[in-house]
Structures are given as structure tokens and as C-alpha cells.
Amino acid sequence: xxxxxxxxxxxxxxxxxxxxxxxxxxxxxxxxxxxxxxxxxxxxxxxxxxxxxxxxxxxxxxxxxxxxxxxxxxxxxxxxxxxxxxxxxxxxxxxxxxxxxxxxxxxxxxxxxxxxxxxxxxxxxxxxxxxxxxxxxxx
Amino acid sequence: xxxxxxxxxxxxxxxxxxxxxxxxxxxxxxxxxxxxxxxxxxxxxxxxxxxxxxxxxxxxxxxxxxxxxxxxxxxxxxxxxxxxxxxxxxxxxxxxxxxxxxxxxxxxxxxxxxxxxxxxxxxxxxxxxxxxxxxxxxxxxxxxxxxxxxxxxxxxxxxxxxxxxxxxxxxxxxxxxxxxxxxxxxxxxxxxxxxxxxxxxxxxxxxxxxxxxxxxxxxxxxxxxxxxxxxxxxxxxxxxxxxxxxxxxxxxxxxxxxxxxxxxxxxxxxxxxxxxxxxxxxxxxxxxxxxxxxxxxxxxxxxxxxxxxxxxxxxxxxxxxxxxxxxxxxxxxxxxxxxxxxxxxxxxxxxxxxxxxxxxxxxxxxxxxxxxxxxxxxxxxxxxxxxxxxxxxxxxxxxxxxxxxxxxxxxxxxxxxxxxxxxxxxxxxxxxxxxxxxxxxxxxxxxxxxxxxxxxxxxxxxxxxxxxxxxxxxxxxxxxxxxxxxxxxxxxxxxxxxx
Numbered sequence: 001x002x003x004x005x006x007x008x009x010x011x012x013x014x015x016x017x018x019x020x021x022x023x024x025x026x027x028x029x030x031x032x033x034x035x036x037x038x039x040x041x042x043x044x045x046x047x048x049x050x051x052x053x054x055x056x057x058x059x060x061x062x063x064x065x066x067x068x069x070x071x072x073x074x075x076x077x078x079x080x081x082x083x084x085x086x087x088x089x090x091x092x093x094x095x096x097x098x099x100x101x102x103x104x105x106x107x108x109x110x111x112x113x114x115x116x117x118x119x120x121x122x123x124x125x126x127x128x129x130x131x132x133x134x135x136x137x138x139x
Numbered sequence: 140x141x142x143x144x145x146x147x148x149x150x151x152x153x154x155x156x157x158x159x160x161x162x163x164x165x166x167x168x169x170x171x172x173x174x175x176x177x178x179x180x181x182x183x184x185x186x187x188x189x190x191x192x193x194x195x196x197x198x199x200x201x202x203x204x205x206x207x208x209x210x211x212x213x214x215x216x217x218x219x220x221x222x223x224x225x226x227x228x229x230x231x232x233x234x235x236x237x238x239x240x241x242x243x244x245x246x247x248x249x250x251x252x253x254x255x256x257x258x259x260x261x262x263x264x265x266x267x268x269x270x271x272x273x274x275x276x277x278x279x280x281x282x283x284x285x286x287x288x289x290x291x292x293x294x295x296x297x298x299x300x301x302x303x304x305x306x307x308x309x310x311x312x313x314x315x316x317x318x319x320x321x322x323x324x325x326x327x328x329x330x331x332x333x334x335x336x337x338x339x340x341x342x343x344x345x346x347x348x349x350x351x352x353x354x355x356x357x358x359x360x361x362x363x364x365x366x367x368x369x370x371x372x373x374x375x376x377x378x379x380x381x382x383x384x385x386x387x388x389x390x391x392x393x394x395x396x397x398x399x400x401x402x403x404x405x406x407x408x409x410x411x412x413x414x415x416x417x418x419x420x421x422x423x424x425x426x427x428x429x430x431x432x433x434x435x436x437x438x439x440x441x442x443x444x445x446x447x448x449x450x451x452x453x454x455x456x457x458x459x460x461x462x463x464x465x466x467x468x469x470x471x472x473x474x475x476x477x478x479x480x481x482x483x484x485x486x487x488x489x490x491x492x493x494x495x496x497x498x499x500x501x502x503x504x505x506x507x508x509x510x511x512x513x514x515x516x517x518x519x520x521x522x523x524x525x526x527x528x529x530x531x532x533x534x535x536x537x538x539x540x541x542x543x544x545x546x547x548x549x550x551x552x553x554x555x556x557x558x559x560x561x562x563x564x565x566x567x568x569x570x571x572x573x574x575x576x577x578x579x580x581x582x583x584x585x586x587x588x589x590x591x592x593x594x595x596x597x598x599x600x601x602x603x604x605x606x607x608x609x610x611x612x613x614x615x616x617x618x619x620x621x622x623x624x625x626x627x628x629x630x631x632x633x634x635x636x637x638x
Contacts, residue, residue: 001370004377004535005260011382012267019144019270026276026336033278051295057310069284072310076288077295079303082310 034070034113041115042074048118049105054079056103058124060086061111068109071116075107090132092125147273147342150327151181154343157212158184160219163226167407167417171357178353181346182403183420185396186427188212189323190481193299193430196322197488202297203322208330250365257369261376265349268388272341282391285313290321291335294328299488307493315489315497319430320344320393340391347395348388351597352376354399358406358602362557363609371605375597380533386591393432394591400428401438402598405563408446408474409556415466415473421446422474426481434570436485438595439478441566445559447471498578513576520575520585527589541604548607550614557606560599567595 024032031039049055057080061067072080081100086108089095099121106124109116119127158180162168168179191211195201277287289311292303299318303309324340333339352372360368381387386394407413407421425442428435447467528538551557571592575581593600 001374001377001535004379005373007535008264008267008377008379008382009260012264012270015267015271015274019274022274026334026338029274029338030276030336033275054309066280066284069280069288069312073283073288073291076291077303079292080310081308 034074035115037115038113041117042071045075045107045116045118046078049075049078051077053105054081054103055105055107055118056081056083056100056121056124058083058086058106058108060108061114065111067112067114067116070112071107071109080107086131089128092129095125095128143338144270144273146331146333146337146339147269147345149331150339150342151346153208153212153327153330154184154188154323155181155346156184157188157215157219158182158186160216161187161420163219163222165416165420167410167412167414168420175353175357178350178357179403179420181350182354182399182424182427184212184215185319185323185343186400186423187215189319189326190423190427190430192326193319193322193488194480194484196299197484200298203293203299203325203329204297205329205332208326212326212330250369254366254369257373261352261373262349264376264382265345265352265388268348268382269342269345271389272345273338275341276336276338277341277391279385279390279392281385285316286321286393287324287340287391288312289314289316289318290324290328290340293318293321294325294335300491304492307495310496312496314492315494317430317432317435317485318488319427320391320396324391344391344395345388347399348376348382351381351395351399351402354403354406355598355601358402358560358598359605361406361411362560362602362606367605367609367612371601374537375601378535378537380590381594381597384533384590384594385587386594392591394594397428397431397435397438398595398597400424400431400435401442401563401566401595404428404439404442404474405445405560405599406602408442409449409559409563411556413446413449413470415470418446418470418474419477422477425474426477429478429481429485434567434592434595436482437570438566439481441563443471443475443478445563446474449556449559513573516576516581517572520581520589523582523585524589527586528593533590541600544604544607544611548610551606551610552603554606557603560602560606563599564596564603567592 022029027039027043030042034042055075055078057068057072059068063085081103083098083106104121106119106121107116108119108124108127155177159177160180161183162171162176162180168176168183171179188208188211191214192201192203192207195207195211196203201207277283289304292301292311293299296302299322303311304314320343323343327333327339327343328335328337331339352375355375356368356372359371363371375381381395383389386392388395401424404421404424407417407424410417421442425435425439428439428442528534545552552561571585571589574588575585578584
């Protein structure tokens with residue numbers, strides 16, 4: 001307790017001072033915590049996709065980085081259908097067969113803190129082909 | 140805009156005021172000093188308001204909008220007010236204004252200067268948690284992955300039976316997790332028409348920390364006296380994991396609320412003079428535990444069993460010696476009835492939700508073998524558990540001290556009530572042990588959940604540790620003036636004042 005109590009009081013004091021001096025909007029607070037680029041990307045997707053819309057969720061980041069969870073939370077109540085991992089798609093033809101007919105938008109998430117990207121479905125298919133071409137030329 | 144401290148206070152009041160009204164209906168809670176009564180009131184308020192909205196939304200299709208929230212919050216508040224007026228009228232005298240107590244008498248009523256200093260320090264820590272909650276959006280893992288996301292879906296749909304949960308194609312993590320706390324988030328946001336990104340829901344979680352500390356104080360005070368209780372509450376507040384850990388007060392996990400509901404119910408059920416009304420209050424809190432997290436069901440059942448076993452030794456006000464079984468059965472029924480209702484609600488709500496993106500423990504128990512896995516697989520997860528408990532930045536050495544305290548003060552465990560608290564404290568770790576034994580990735584699961592199970596056991600564990608330390612203190616300093624004189628066998632009314 002001799003260490004923990006002063007430590008806890010110091011932490012509490014810092015938080016109270018920070019709260020008393022906070023002059024930021026909700027958006028500014030989000031930008032401070034989540035990062036400016038990430039928050040801008042989320043706000044832009046929110047404007048594009050009305051709250052009742054749904055989207056296809058594609059994970060482009062490392063497994064278990066949490067990036068997909070944070071994007072799904074920040075975009076809720078927009079509903080998500082998990083569509084797969086970005087590196088699993090090798091051609092647009094293959095992906096086109098699996099795309100649900102009634103969803104126009106695809107959101108690709110990356111590692112925690114990295115801004116997500118919104119694609120129209122045809123743009124997403126083009127992106128898959130572009131990545132496939134880049135991958136084959138790298139080899 | 141500065142941090143919305145007033146908005147946060149409003150969100151807390153949405154549950155605290157109806158809950159305070161409810162305490163008027165329970166004599167054992169009504170007679171508590173204001174801070175402890177407010178703590179039980181807050182827990183009962185979340186249980187009653189969010190629990191009722193959960194049930195009304197699922198069974199009657201009531202829309203989770205501001206009118207329903209205000210109506211649900213008004214009922215217990217008005218019931219409490221009516222009960223108070225009725226009681227005053229029956230007493231036949233006008234309410235007397237209370238004289239303002241001076242500083243010395245306030246310090247005395249808190250249990251002396253040391254206890255008063257502990258109370259001030261704990262209050263400052265709670266204020267820091269509240270300030271942090273009102274300044275930052277949620278930034279934890281499970282809160283955003285599960286609870287807050289579900290709250291947004293439920294708010295948009297206006298029902299706990301949102302399509303996104305009911306239709307298997309939508310990606311939802313842990314769709315069958317009980318929704319009491321997400322519904323509480325929705326209630327706070329809807330009642331004040333708040334922006335979806337508002338920090339109001341975080342205030343609801345932050346308020347569970349003072350509630351936990353006051354419940355710890357209440358239970359420990361009965362076991363070890365007011366000074367030891369104040370020290371135990373401060374030690375709890377200062378353990379970093381309780382505040383900043385994944386599941387602590389600065390997160391939006393449901394573990395701290397579960398610890399509060401479970402712990403408060405235990406204190407009411409295992410107290411020295413349990414009554415049917417207290418058992419009903421405990422039952423409401425256990426029902427909230429059932430609707431808060433999956434493991435709440437097992438913990439509620441354990442608490443009921445311990446409460447049932449306590450009936451014989453406790454005696455109880457108004458209990459006839461000729462009819463102890465009947466009185467005990469009545470108390471048990473009062474505690475069990477809300478739990479049964481909560482279980483029925485949970486089963487009915489879950490029936491329509493296809494499970495996905497979740498561990499299916501019933502399936503794991505069938506496919507993996509619980510026996511002998513429960514004794515052979517610990518090699519994989521026990522080192523992880525020890526590593527977590529050894530982290531000074533998480534626990535400030537609590538788990539280095541706990542075994543020594545229990546060993547040194549083992550005589551205190553001869554008292555049946557402390558033994559029951561010890562059994563209650565073993566509940567969450569036992570659930571964790573069983574889950575890790577059947578899980579395909581036990582070390583990973585232990586790494587991300589073990590400390591939260593320890594948090595869930597906070598109240599009974601702290602009471603046991605304080606009881607053991609008080610025993611050590613008594614054997615070292617047999618001074619009758621020590622605050623720990625009011626131990627287990629003494630009725631709580633004989634200990635003056637306190638928080």
C-alpha cells in the first residue's frame with residue numbers, strides 16, 4: 001500500500017487536472033485517443049454509409065491486432081458481414097462469386113490505429129487484381 | 140467543450156436515484172449510513188432499471204427509447220418515495236432536520252482519523268476514474284469488441300432482439316453474451332438524447348468502483364472492524380488492476396459490475412442477521428449477475444447455496460426457533476425467485492440468437508474431456524496465471540501478500556462465515572480453471588481472462604484477507620481499543636458509524 005496508494009493518487013490527480021483542462025469536442029477526443037487519420041477515415045465512412053446500411057468487412061491487417069474490432073465498433077450500428085482476409089483473395093473472379101448480391105460497400109481494416117478504407121464493390125475487385133499483379137511482379 | 144462531468148453525473152443518477160428509492164423498501168439497506176446505502180442503491184438501480192428494460196424489451200416488445208427509460212426509472216424511485224412517506228406517517232411524526240455534524244464527529248463516525256484518511260484517499264481515486272471516463276472515449280479491448288458494439292446495435296434497433304443478433308450472417312462477437320450492461324449504456328444515452336460517441340456510458344462503469352469499495356467496506360467492517368475495513372477498501376482502490384486493468388473501472392468490460400453484484404449479494408446473504416427482505420435484495424443483485432456475464436449464472440447459484448447453508452447458523456431477526464427450516468426456506472425462496480426469472484429471460488432471449496464468433500463451452504465440455512483434463516492440463520496455464528499475479532504494475536504485490544496473510548491468520552477461517560466467504564472467493568477462479576481445462580488454447584485464454592476472474596472474486600476475497608490480517612493483528616496486539624474488536628460474532632449494529 002505504501003507504493004500503490006501514492007501511485008494511485010498521482011494517477012487520479014493527473015486525470016482530474018486533465019479533465020478540468022479539457023476543452024475538446026467528442027470528435028477531438030476521439031482523434032486524440034484513436035489518431036487523427038483513423039478518426040477522419042471513420043467519419044468519412046460514416047458519411048458515405050447511412051446508419052441503416054450494411055457492408056462487407058475484409059481484414060487487411062495482422063491477425064488479432066484488433067483493428068477489425070475497432071472499425072466494426074466505430075461503424076456500428078452499420079452491420080457487417082465478414083468477407084475474409086485481404087491476403088486470401090487472389091483474383092477478382094474468385095471474389096466476385098462470393099460477393100453477396102445486395103451489398104455495395106466493402107470496408108478493409110488494417111492494424112490497430114491504421115485508417116480503414118471504404119471501397120465500392122467494383123473498386124474492391126479492381127484492388128484485388130491490382131494487388132495480385134503487384135504480388136506476381138514482386139516474385 | 141470541457142469534459143462532460145455533469146452529463147456523467149446525470150447518467151449515474153439515472154440508476155442511483157431509483158436504486159436509492161428501492162433501498163427504502165429493504166430495512167437492512169435503509170438503515171445503512173448514506174454512502175453505503177447509496178452504493179447498494181446504485182447496484183440495485185442498475186439491476187432494476189436495465190434488468191426491467193431488458194425484460195420488457197424482449198417479452199413485451201417495449202421500445203428502448205427515452206419514454207420507456209424514464210418510466211422504468213420512475214417506478215422504483217416513486218415506490219421508494221411512497222414507502223418513505225408511508226413509514227413517516229405511520230411513525231406519526233414529522234421528519235426532523237438532521238443537525239450538521241462537525242468535523243471531529245464526522246471523523247469519529249468514519250472510525251477515526253486513519254479510517255477517515257483512507258476514505259478521503261479512496262474518494263480521490265474514484266474521482267480520478269470518473270474524470271478519466273468523462274475525458275476519453277472507450278479504449279479497451281473487449282469493451283469495444285463486444286459490449287459497446289452490442290449497445291450500439293441495440294440502441295439503433297430499439298430492442299434487445301436486434302436483427303443483427305438474430306440473423307446469423309452478420310458478424311457479431313459473442314452474440315449470446317448477456318446484455319444488462321449494454322442495455323444500461325442504451326438507457327443512459329437514450330434518456331439524455333446523447334450522441335453515440337458520448338462518454339456518458341463510461342460514467343456508468345466508473346461508478347461501479349466506489350460501489351465496490353463501499354461493499355468491500357461493509358462486508359469487511361462486519362468481519363474485521365471499521366479501521367481494517369477502511370484499509371481494505373483503500374487497498375482495493377489502490378490495486379492498479381481494479382482501476383486500469385482490462386476489466387477494471389476505466390474499462391467498459393462487465394467484470395467489475397459482476398464483481399459488485401456478486402459481492403454485494405454475498406454480503407447481504409452471509410451477513411450476521413439475514414432477513415427475507417435482505418435476501419430479496421440479494422436475489423435482485425444475483426439476477427443482475429446472471430444478466431451481466433455468462434459466469435454470473437454459476438456465481439449466482441454458488442451464492443444461493445452458500446446463503447442457504449448460512450441460514451442455520453445465522454439465526455435471524457424474527458426467526459422462530461421452532462421453525463428455522465421454514466424461515467430459511469422463505470429466505471432462500473426470496474433470493475432464488477429473481478434469479479430464476481433472470482435465467483428464464485436469458486434462456487428465452489438466447490433461444491433466438493444463433494451463436495457464432497464465440498467459444499461454445501457446452502460443446503467443448505462434450506468434445507474435450509473435463510476429466511482428467513482438469514488435473515492434467517494445468518501445466519499449460521498455471522505458469523501464465525502465476526505470471527499475471529506476479530505483475531507489480533497490475534496488483535502491487537497483492538498476491539505476494541495474500542497467501543502469507545491467509546497462512547498467518549488461518550485461525551480466523553475457523554469462523555463459518557469467513558469459510559463461506561472463502562468458498563465464494565474460490566468460485567470465479569474455479570470457473571476459470573474448468574474453462575481453461577477444456578479450452579483448446581488454455582494458455583492464451585488464461586493470459587486474457589485470469590485477472591478478470593480474480594477481479595470478480597474481489598469482495599469475498601478482500602473480506603477473507605482482512606479477517607485473516609485482523610486475526611494476526613489481534614494476536615500481536617491484544618489491545619481491546621483496536622477497531623478490530625467488532626469481529627464476526629458481534630452484531631454489526633454495535634460498531635458505531637462508518638461510511
